[in-house]
Every structure is written in structure tokens, then in C-alpha cells.
Amino acid sequence: MSYEPVLLARIDKPNSQRLEGYRQDGGYEAFARVLRELKPEEVVARVKESGLRGRGGAGFPTGVKWTFVPKGHPGPIYLAVNADESEPCTYNNRILMEKDPHQVLEGVLISSYAIQARVAYFYIRYEYGEAYRTLQAAIDELYQAGLLGRNILNSGFDLDVVLHRGAGAYICGEETGLIESLEGKRAWPRIKPPFPAVEGAFRKPTIVNNVETLACVTQILRRGVEWFRSLGVPPDPKNPRDLGSFGPKLYTLAGHVNEPKCVELPLGVTVRELVEKHGGGVWKGRKAKAVNPGGISMGFLRCDLPLKNAEGTEYDIPLDFNGPLRAGCLGLGTAAVTVIDDQTSMIDVVHNVCQFFSHESCGQCTPCREGTGWMLKIMERFRHGRGRREDLDILLDVAERIGIIPGTTICGLADGAGWPVKTAIRKFREEFEQAIRDATVSRYVRTLETVAAH
Amino acid sequence: MPVYVNDKPVELGSQRWNCIQAAQQAGVFIPHYCWHEALSVVASCRMCLVEIGEWKDGKVVMQPKVVPGCQTPVKDGMVIVTGEYDRRDPTLPPLPYDPAYLQAGPPGSRAKKAQADTLEALLLNHPLDCPVCDKAGECLLQDYSFRYGRSTSRMIDPKNTPPNKPHISSKITLFTDRCIMCTRCVRFTREISGTGELCVVRRGHHEEIDVFPGRPLENKLAGNVVDLCPVGALGSKDFLYKQRVWYLHTRDSICSRCSSGCNIYVDSNKDIVYRLRPRYNPQVNGHFMCDDGRYGYHFTHAAERIRRAGLLQQPSTSASNDPDYPMRRWLAWPHLVSRLRQSLQSLGQQPQRRVAVILSPFLTVEEAFLLAKALRSLAPQAQLALGPVPVVGDDDRYPKDVHGRPVEPTRFIIRAEKCPNRRGVETVLRYWTGQVTPAEELLRQSWDALWFAGGYPEAAVVEAALPSHWSAPPLLVVQDLFPSPLTEAATFLFPATSSFEKEGTFINAMGIAQTFPRAVRPLIDARSELQLAHELLERPGLVQAAAVRRELGRAIPELAHLATIDPPAAPERIELATV
Numbered sequence A: 001m002s003y004e005p006v007l008l009a010r011i012d013k014p015n016s017q018r019l020e021g022y023r024q025d026g027g028y029e030a031f032a033r034v035l036r037e038l039k040p041e042e043v044v045a046r047v048k049e050s051g052l053r054g055r056g057g058a059g060f061p062t063g064v065k066w067t068f069v070p071k072g073h074p075g076p077i078y079l080a081v082n083a084d085e086s087e088p089c090t091y092n093n094r095i096l097m098e099k100d101p102h103q104v105l106e107g108v109l110i111s112s113y114a115i116q117a118r119v120a121y122f123y124i125r126y127e128y129g130e131a132y133r134t135l136q137a138a139i140d141e142l143y144q145a146g147l148l149g150r151n152i153l154n155s156g157f158d159l160d161v162v163l164h165r166g167a168g169a170y171i172c173g174e175e176t177g178l179i180e181s182l183e184g185k186r187a188w189p190r191i192k193p194p195f196p197a198v199e200g201a202f203r204k205p206t207i208v209n210n211v212e213t214l215a216c217v218t219q220i221l222r223r224g225v226e227w228f229r230s231l232g233v234p235p236d237p238k239n240p241r242d243l244g245s246f247g248p249k250l251y252t253l254a255g256h257v258n259e260p261k262c263v264e265l266p267l268g269v270t271v272r273e274l275v276e277k278h279g280g281g282v283w284k285g286r287k288a289k290a291v292n293p294g295g296i297s298m299g300f301l302r303c304d305l306p307l308k309n310a311e312g313t314e315y316d317i318p319l320d321f322n323g324p325l326r327a328g329c330l331g332l333g334t335a336a337v338t339v340i341d342d343q344t345s346m347i348d349v350v351h352n353v354c355q356f357f358s359h360e361s362c363g364q365c366t367p368c369r370e371g372t373g374w375m376l377k378i379m380e381r382f383r384h385g386r387g388r389r390e391d392l393d394i395l396l397d398v399a400e401r402i403g404i405i406p407g408t409t410i411c412g413l414a415d416g417a418g419w420p421v422k423t424a425i426r427k428f429r430e431e432f433e434q435a436i437r438d439a440t441v442s443r444y445v446r447t448l449e450t451v452a453a454h
Numbered sequence B: 001m002p003v004y005v006n007d008k009p010v011e012l013g014s015q016r017w018n019c020i021q022a023a024q025q026a027g028v029f030i031p032h033y034c035w036h037e038a039l040s041v042v043a044s045c046r047m048c049l050v051e052i053g054e055w056k057d058g059k060v061v062m063q064p065k066v067v068p069g070c071q072t073p074v075k076d077g078m079v080i081v082t083g084e085y086d087r088r089d090p091t092l093p094p095l096p097y098d099p100a101y102l103q104a105g106p107p108g109s110r111a112k113k114a115q116a117d118t119l120e121a122l123l124l125n126h127p128l129d130c131p132v133c134d135k136a137g138e139c140l141l142q143d144y145s146f147r148y149g150r151s152t153s154r155m156i157d158p159k160n161t162p163p164n165k166p167h168i169s170s171k172i173t174l175f176t177d178r179c180i181m182c183t184r185c186v187r188f189t190r191e192i193s194g195t196g197e198l199c200v201v202r203r204g205h206h207e208e209i210d211v212f213p214g215r216p217l218e219n220k221l222a223g224n225v226v227d228l229c230p231v232g233a234l235g236s237k238d239f240l241y242k243q244r245v246w247y248l249h250t251r252d253s254i255c256s257r258c259s260s261g262c263n264i265y266v267d268s269n270k271d272i273v274y275r276l277r278p279r280y281n282p283q284v285n286g287h288f289m290c291d292d293g294r295y296g297y298h299f300t301h302a303a304e305r306i307r308r309a310g311l312l313q314q315p316s317t318s319a320s321n322d323p324d325y326p327m328r329r330w331l332a333w334p335h336l337v338s339r340l341r342q343s344l345q346s347l348g349q350q351p352q353r354r355v356a357v358i359l360s361p362f363l364t365v366e367e368a369f370l371l372a373k374a375l376r377s378l379a380p381q382a383q384l385a386l387g388p389v390p391v392v393g394d395d396d397r398y399p400k401d402v403h404g405r406p407v408e409p410t411r412f413i414i415r416a417e418k419c420p421n422r423r424g425v426e427t428v429l430r431y432w433t434g435q436v437t438p439a440e441e442l443l444r445q446s447w448d449a450l451w452f453a454g455g456y457p458e459a460a461v462v463e464a465a466l467p468s469h470w471s472a473p474p475l476l477v478v479q480d481l482f483p484s485p486l487t488e489a490a491t492f493l494f495p496a497t498s499s500f501e502k503e504g505t506f507i508n509a510m511g512i513a514q515t516f517p518r519a520v521r522p523l524i525d526a527r528s529e530l531q532l533a534h535e536l537l538e539r540p541g542l543v544q545a546a547a548v549r550r551e552l553g554r555a556i557p558e559l560a561h562l563a564t565i566d567p568p569a570a571p572e573r574i575e576l577a578t579v
């Protein structure tokens, strides 16, 4: 059964980013209906009912998050749109912003109404120049059409959307780092509590939501809760804490696949199906060795590793909010699937990963700042054929001990830095040991070293 | 319900504490770097990691993760287990910890490992500089590594070696590679001074403290960042490489450079002051002091100081034109004092002769009282006045905003009044004369005798107080630190002592009386003003400041509470070496 895309339905249309076309396709009708017919708390209730979970990485139930805004708060309350999309291999937000900005903005309007925000800050990754210009044009159109500004559609509802260009760092995507950056400071994530919903931007309640989450809000209010819940994976009845994985998801495929692309599917497609069917299989006729299920911070799946208590290998896990956990990964993350073929050295991969995280660590917490740097130095040595057996123990120790899960850091970047390292070493240990024995020097030593990160 | 720290119950009442503070109440120390009582909480160094839990159905259920003690508020009935659980009081019965928790290792083992991990991480890029580092001996990285860290390093890769930044300030240098990124210094300039000169640049393990181009760290509170720095990254150029800290004597004192009366430590060796540091007093200066005070001790050891007591010798006949006269004869102290006493006594017997006594606001309450008493007993007609009070500008309040304007709430005040004890001396003057006469008034009149008890760190203040056509009275007695027209003309000249060289009490601008001990011995030939008064009164032996306090406490009701104050005695100290 083939799935008809909803979130991506309009991206191939000519001028898909213009208000006129969006309205012809029924755009902003849902918003107008919401303004006419629903009270803010009814919108919150619908989103809660839909089971929508955040698409930014953590998978937190969106409607529940909205209820954390203190009841009867005199305001201002803010919505902050997280469009900092910087997780490696993740580009679904970008497509939505470049090709169908109004779908996202309608979600912004509806969500702002729901949480009673009068200002929405749209924090967009610095490097996304085209998306920035597209969005700004779309926002201008909305002001002209009276869909932003004072007394929108005579409902008494006011809203301004401020498009803010990001500060060019991965950490600006962490929600409190984003808020600090928005306030004009260094994007150092804040300690929680207080959570942003209680005290966020400019010390006011702030809801941070991902771009794709907001596009989903548009579709939920347009097509209904039933439609949303008809897609995806219902909660596991044996697990009372499972909230289910409902709705469509934009999966981005990257790495050694024949057709790297963004595909929309109901949550729960298996890695194998995604890569083999939608991505056209692994390139150059090779086999998949490892896969990141949701951005590199989620860790690695080993494609030939049999699953415990289930049929198949880790290549067969479903990409819903639970699947990656079963293979020891951190979670679904951004659902950015990176394929690593069997000709690629895990040492090079892990080195690259370490380089990313040590470069992007905001440097606030000692364990993360020094841990990511140390792991990089060790992997640097590995690449030069000078790894030692005890280095594997050190890498595992460091990767295990940094992060909010062990409790040693402020934000989740450190967990994301540790997870790929420890899953790679646990699942590909013999490859590391072989490299130690053979003192293997990486093929990329010379070329990559001169490539400076930004 | 009490809070338990390593099984020890403590009642905290309604106070809002974090775990570090609560543990302190229970006598348990939780090491910390980034947390400082006076600064905002950032919980980033992760030195203070502890385990916490709560009572559930008669057993203690612990959270699986460690938490930063500085960021975690204490709630009723909370259970805190620190990395030093194994050093707890062994007589305490252990709490009924959840068996699942105990299975994972003894209580506190997770916090202990996490703290050791943090120290391992901090040392990864830390240079092995201790032998040449000014902080060695009082360095929290040394201390905590010794107590909570591991003895070997697992790091074999090259350390990062960022260049040092001596240019960040005229008074402060940054040893960039020694920094542990606790950001105390940055938060200080943002939250306390408000001047915001310091910032963090770069990211990850390449992160560094820096200043903005063209905006060095120059504010009157800047020196505090050196004290706040837990390691040897920020160094005071004034102190750098002068002393190893373990040679230093530390004594409590009160800063004399303005009427705030900041509580300080005086660090000295062999009676030479090398460094002043703020001493915590929540009522006065909090944790900090200003740079005027901090670096304002050098006068104590200035070469120009008046070192000996002497007599101005007049030529034998008034008609003589001998160019060698008048000349100063340096006399032994006992001779001088008895001659001085005789002169004053003879004046006292001639009530029509006019005698003036000027008591400077640099004197202690004890000195002012005893001098007034001695002079009034020798020459009862003596008029008393308050010495010149130096005032510079207005009170300087912090934090400042970007335009240099003070913002509420005020966290620090540098007073315009640049002396420590105007209020104390005024209290004494009011007791003796019922009023306070300014010295300037007396200096305009002519006198048969004038006693000027100074102690001014800057002679300019004295000079400024003199009228332009001032001429010395027949008998002029001057006690002061530095040469001035007064000391030049003095019949009797006595070296004064600086506040570090004496014991006594100052009353600050807010009316708080603060008694302090002597930090260093005075110059070899100088005796304290108090001793001089004591000897004028023909009291035997060495003066005891505490006895004078009892005496003045009985006499002056406002100062009655001083009668019972004794400053701490010098701590026992073992000479480690001689330098």
C-alpha cells in the first residue's frame, strides 16, 4: 500500500511557497476555523488527543508541553520555532521552509493561538539562506493579507512573527540554547528547571517547537485527530509508559544510499524498507554496515546484528519512537537515516562524529567540553594507526559518563556525543581491535586533516 | 522532616538551601568550583555532583542519576549522599536504602566516580605548572585533585596550549591554559561590577576567557576575579611571583582606604605585607573589596615613611643665623616622651595658653580615646578637633550599566570618604567635648601648642588642610606617616603606624564598629599611637588595646559593647622556611 504524502504534498507544485497557491489548496482555512470555532484550550486538547510528539528530537508530546504554560498567565507568552536544524544529515525542516513555508506558518499561527502567544520567534539556522528569504517573503505576505498583525480576521487575536537568523552553531538548536541566543547571548543551554514553558525567552513562558511539529499541527487541525491517529504505531499495550508514535514523519536519507532524499511515511517504517525501497538501496552495490537511525547523536545500528527477543537484525527495527531504543540507540532523534557501507572504516566514522561534537560542544559543562575533546584526540590517534587497547576502555568510560542521562551535563548534546562512540565500540569492537593490531592508518588522514571546520 | 546528609539528620527550618549549603549544615563539605554564594548558579563545572533520594514506604529510594548539588534545592525529607559517604560518621545508623540501590555499589560510589571523572576531565588540558604557579598551595584544583581525584593520568595525547593573555588588564594576567572555565570571573563582571568586560570565546575544549577588543578589564572591583578564580588562571600582577603562599601569615584586618571598612585578610611575610584579600562579612562588604583598597597597602612599605622619632633643635640664641638650624635630632623614645610630657604639663599649668589637639580619622577608636585622655589630663584646657577627612568624588556604587550608571540593587559601594574611622573619632570627640570641630577651623587660629595625630597614607591631605599663611606654633607635636609641612615644622615628630601595624577598632560609614588585630609589626623605631598615649599617662609597660576598649566602653555608653571584644589571637604558625 503506498502512502500519499501530506506534509510534502505541495512541494513539487510551481510557486509552492506563495500564499496564493497555498490558499487555493485550502490553506489557512483550518486557522480561520480555529479562530472562529475553537477556544485556545480546545486547540490544545485536540493536539494532545492526536498524540503528536515533537519532531525536533526528543519526542515530547506537544499538547502536553503546551499545558505547562502557567494557567492564567498575564503574558507575554512566546512561541519559539526551532528551525536551527543542525543535526548531521537532517534536512526535513529545510524542505518544508523552502518549499511550503505557509504550511509551517499556519502551524505557527494555530499554535500561537493555542498557547495565547502574541509574538512568535522563528529561529532559523544561519546557513539556511534560501529558507530565510522564503520565510521572510511568506511572512510579509501574511501581514499584507491581514493574517498577521492586529485583530487577525476580526477575531481580536494579534500575532507578530519575528524571523531571527541563528548564530551558526549546533547548540543553538537546543531549546534553551536557542532562547539564550535569541536574547542575544552565547547559546549556552540553561539549567532546568525552570523549563522554558514556565520561564523561557526574556524570562517569560515560551513554547519551543520544531518546524515539522508545527506543520503537523496544521494538518491535525485541517484533517482531524482521527486522521492523524490512523497513521503510525499505537502504544504498546504491554508498556504503560509508551505514548505511541502517531502521524506522518519526514525521514531524511543520507550517506551511502543510491538516492539520498527526504521521504514522508507514517511513523514505523523499518530501516531496511526505508533504505532498500525508498532510498534505492546502498550505493555501488555494497551492503549496509551501520546506520544512524535519527541523526548521528542517536548512535549506530549494526545491520547484521540479530535483535534480542525478536526476528531479524537491527536493520529491521521500525523507525518509530520506540524502535531505535530496542537496538541500544538513544531514540528516533530527527529520523535522519545515515547509511554507512561495508567499505567504510568505523574508525573514520567515529572520528568524524567526535570531530563534530567536540567542535559543537558549547563548552559549558566540564564533562562534555573535555570529554568530547579527549575522545577526538584519541580517535585522531586511532586514525594514525596509534590506537591502544586501553583507549577503547577510556572511550567507553567517557562516552558513558557524559550526558544528562548519567546526570553530568546541562544538555543532551553530551548524550548525543557519547552514544555514537559507545554503540560503535560495543557493536564493532573487533574492527577497532583489528585496527589496533594492524596499526591501520586511515585512508583519509591527509586529506581530511586539512579541512578546517567552520 | 529533617534532611539527611550521609545519614546525618539536619533540621534546616524554612531556609532555602541548595545541597552544598545543606551539607555544610551537617558538617559535610561538597567540593565546588562554579558555584559561589554571591553569583548566579550555572551548574556547569560538575564538581559538586551528589546522589539524592527520598523516603518512600519506609525505605530510601535514590535517583539513578547524579545531580549537581549547587543547583538542587533541598526539600523536606530529602536524602543526600555525597562522594564522601565512606568518610561519614561511623556511629550513625545507616538509612534503610533501597536494596536495588545498594546492589549497584556502596552509597556514594556513583557521586565519587563522577567527581573523580570531573577532575580527570579538568586535568586533561591543564598544564603541569604547579611548581611555577602562583596559586599553588591555595589552588582548589590541587586540593580537590588530591582529595577527590585519581593519582594517575590516562591522557597521553598532547594538551591544548592556548597562549597566555597578560593584556587583559593592567593589573591582572590570564594564564589561559590553567583556566577550568568555571566562569566565576565572567559572572562577577556581569553581576557584581556590571562592567561586563570578560567573556568566553571559542567553543568546546578550545574555549577561553577573554576581553572584548579595546575593552580591557579595568574597573575598581576587578581584583576580585583573582580571588574568585579557583585556580591559577587569573593572577594579580601586583602579587605575581612575589611569594609562595605557604610562606604567608594571614591575619584578619579592616581596610582603611575608605569608610566602607571592608573586612580583609592581610597576607604578609616577615612583617612585609604582600597581598590583601577580602574577608566575607555579609553586613559590610559581602565577599568582595575594591582595588583602591586591595592595592592600597604599598604606602606601608614606602621608602619615604617617617621612620624615627625626633626633636627639632632650635639654635641656642634666637639671633643666630647658623644655617644648620633648625635641625632634627633623633632621640631615643623614652627621652622624647618624658620631655614631651614635661612641656605639656607646664602648658597645663598655664590655663591661658592655648592648646589644640587634632585627631585624624585614620586613628583607631582606642587611639583617639587614649590620646584625648592623655592630653586632657596633661593640659585640661586643650581643644580637640577632627583631623582632615579626605573625600574624593561621590560614593561609587556597583553594579553599573553599560553607560557606567549604577543599577539597583546595589551590591558594592566604594565610599567617597577615604578614611576608615571618622565616625569612631567623632564619637570620642563628642564624649570629650560634646561636639565635633573640624581641624580646618583650629588650623586657622594661632596656638601655643598643637598636637596633630595623623596617620595619613597621603601627605597631600594634610597639606590641603593647612591655610596658605600657616605658621607653626611654638610647640608642634606631629605623629604621621609621611613628610608634610607639618612634620617639617614639628618640634616633636613621631612616626605613625599604618592600620596593618596596629590593633584597634574602626567604625565604618554604616556605624558598624569593627575590631581588628595587628597584622605586621611596625617599623623598628615606631611605636603605636596607643603606646605613646599610654606612656604620656605614665602607665607602665606595654599598652593592651583590649584594656583600653574596656576603659572606653565604661566611659562611652555608645561604645559599651567594645569592652568585650577581643580580636582573634595570632594563629599558631610553624616556620616552614626562610625567604
Ligand SMILES: Cc1cc2nc3c(=O)[nH]c(=O)nc-3n(C[C@H](O)[C@H](O)[C@H](O)COP(=O)(O)O)c2cc1C
Binding pocket: A053, A054, A055, A056, A057, A058, A059, A060, A062, A082, A083, A084, A085, A086, A087, A170, A171, A172, A173, A174, A175, A176, A208, A209, A210, A211, A213, A214, A411, A412, A413
Ligand atoms: C544539542 C541539541 C541540539 C538540538 N537541535 C535541535 C534542532 O536543531 N532543531 C530542533 O527542532 N530541535 C533540536 N533539539 C531539540 C530541542 O531541544 C527541543 O527538544 C525541540 O526543539 C522541541 O521541539 P519539539 O517538541 O517540537 O520537537 C536539539 C537538542 C539538543 C540537545
Ligand code: SF4
Binding pocket: A171, A188, A189, A360, A361, A362, A363, A364, A365, A366, A368, A369, A409, A410, A411, A412, A413, A414
Ligand atoms: S552538555 Fe555540552 S553542549 Fe550541552 S551545555 Fe553542557 S557543555 Fe554545552
Ligand code: SF4
Binding pocket: B126, B127, B128, B129, B130, B131, B133, B134, B135, B136, B137, B139, B140, B141, B142, B178, B231, B232, B233
Ligand atoms: S592552577 Fe593549580 S593545579 Fe594548575 S598549575 Fe596552578 S597550582 Fe597547579
Ligand code: SF4
Binding pocket: B178, B179, B180, B181, B182, B183, B184, B185, B186, B209, B225, B228, B229, B230, B231, B233, B234
Ligand atoms: S579564569 Fe578562573 S575564574 Fe575565570 S573561568 Fe577560568 S578558572 Fe574560572
Ligand code: FES
Binding pocket: B031, B032, B033, B034, B035, B042, B043, B044, B045, B046, B047, B048, B049, B068, B069, B070, B071
Ligand atoms: S559547583 Fe555545582 S556544578 Fe559547579
